[in-house]
Amino acid sequence: MPRDVLHLLPGDGSIGAAVVTDQRVHGVMFTGSTAVARLIQEQLAERLTPSGQPVPLIAETGGLNAMIVDSSALAEQVVGDVIASAFDSAGQRCSALRILCLQQEIADRTLAMLKGAMREIEVGNPDRLAVDVGPVITAEAQRNIRDHIATMRARGHAVEELALPPALAHGTFVAPTIIEIDRIADVEREVFGPALHVLRHARQDLDRLVADINRSGYGLTFGLHSRIDETIARVTGRIRAGNIYVNRNIIGAVVGVQPFGGRGLSGTGPKAGGPLYLERLLAKPPRTALSGIAAGVPATTTTQAYVAWLRTQGRVAEAQKCADFLSRSALGTSIVLPGPVGERNIYTLRPRGRIAALARTETGLLVQIGAIFATGNHAMIETGNVTRMALEGLPPAVAAHVSIVDTIDDVTGLEAVLFEGEAAALFALNCRLAERNGPIVQVQAARLDSAARGDDYDLNGLLQECSISTNTAAAGGNASLMAIE
Secondary structure, three states: OOOOOOOOOOOOHHHHHHHHHOOOOOOEEEEOOHHHHHHHHHHHOOOEOOOOOEOOEEEEOOOOOEEEEOOOOOHHHHHHHHHHHHHHHHHOOOOOOOEEEEEHHHHHHHHHHHHHHHOOOOEOOOOOOOOOEOOOOOHHHHHHHHHHHHHHHHOOOOEEEOOOOHHHOOOOOOOOEEEEEOOHHHOOOOOOOOEEEEEEEOHHHHHHHHHHHHHOOEEOEEEEEOOOHHHHHHHHHHOOOOEEEEOOOOOOOOOOOOOEOOEEOOEOOOOEOOOOOHHHHOOOOOOOOOOOOOOOOOOOHHHHHHHHHHHHOOOHHHHHHHHHHHHHOOOOOEEEEOOOOOEEEEEEEEEOOEEEEEOOOHHHHHHHHHHHHHOOOEEEEEOOOHHHHHHOOOOHHHHOOEEEEOOHHHOOOEEEEEEEOOHHHHHHHHHHHHOOOOOOOEEEEEOOOOOOOOOOOOHHHHEEEEEEEEEOOOOOOOHHHOOOO
16 A cells, blocks of 8 residues: 555544545545534535545444343353443443343243353453453543442342452453343443343334334344244344344454444444445546446335336436336345354344435436335435426335425434535535434435436445344254244
């Protein structure tokens, strides 16, 4: 690498702020808190790249990472994986386990084993091989974690802390701690340290539990311990997390094996170590579905019906453009990545969800809708956008995938925006989105003279990457449990 390309600038937040606000910076990759990522978004909203696009921001932020354990799981394996996931590195991993959900029938036994294992943890100076858990990074971090534990105890939650020896009184050590909670919402923020929250749940409430985890807004890592294939398929298909781990710990993602990164409050994507990462830094996205990877088979019914309707309306050019989107969409891609023996690692591409279509022209809007449909997403259009009149007479089956809203500012779960218009309007849109609460919403912009071609829309940016890592060598197997409901 040329010496004048890579620069390391150690320092506090003022260093990063100076770099981010420099007009010559045309892309930012950030790892840290969600709050700081939002500040970076606000700063980047004030300018565009030379190609007229919003400045790319790849943010990998925190997680309220959960693990669900059902009654078929092997308790000994669960305990080992939980200890590693929650307390390795003193819980100072963005992928670390924060909420353990135990099915009621096995909660008492598993929790007793977990507390016993926790009492065997050695806390101290990590330069000793016998030490399992070292200090947290700063005195401020120590204070924040201890304040959280004290707050949970004051609210009446059962708390069990590992006793620390007197010799550790002068360092920034935090004792590994287990806090029992009643619901996912009891954990209001990410606690970046060795504090594990434990929730008991009924088996019949599994779907509601998954929905509650999704409702937290975070979506970095997720774990599931079960030997029932039906449960595994049911949960992994519904959870909204970037990295899913089955019958193993949820830390230590390997580049090229488990591409890493989340969604929602946990990051913008694309995944580090994944095939889309470098593409995010290009001024013009490639037209291929995925670099070196064959596309999947998209769910084509909606798009095909939409293309057919466009043709009946005399919108031949727009229909052709949308048909082209469908042929290039990587929706449905599922690839088995090489990894360790006894482990299966699958990389998949799923729809993101709600995508806003903001266009100045009818042609621009129709093309945007085609891109949204071709990637399996749901289109959101503002009431005040007069170009939506071009959608009158849309077949009901297609119209079901379009929502008309007063303003996208109030849309919950908005994942991205497709924009067509002038630079001034794009600036205004960027500022609006930067003021929203919740996840960072990214914009893809098309110039008025290119909207009909749709050349500026990156279909891969409308898809959600998901990595599923399964321990296929989990003790006990599942052959006798596959039919259990």
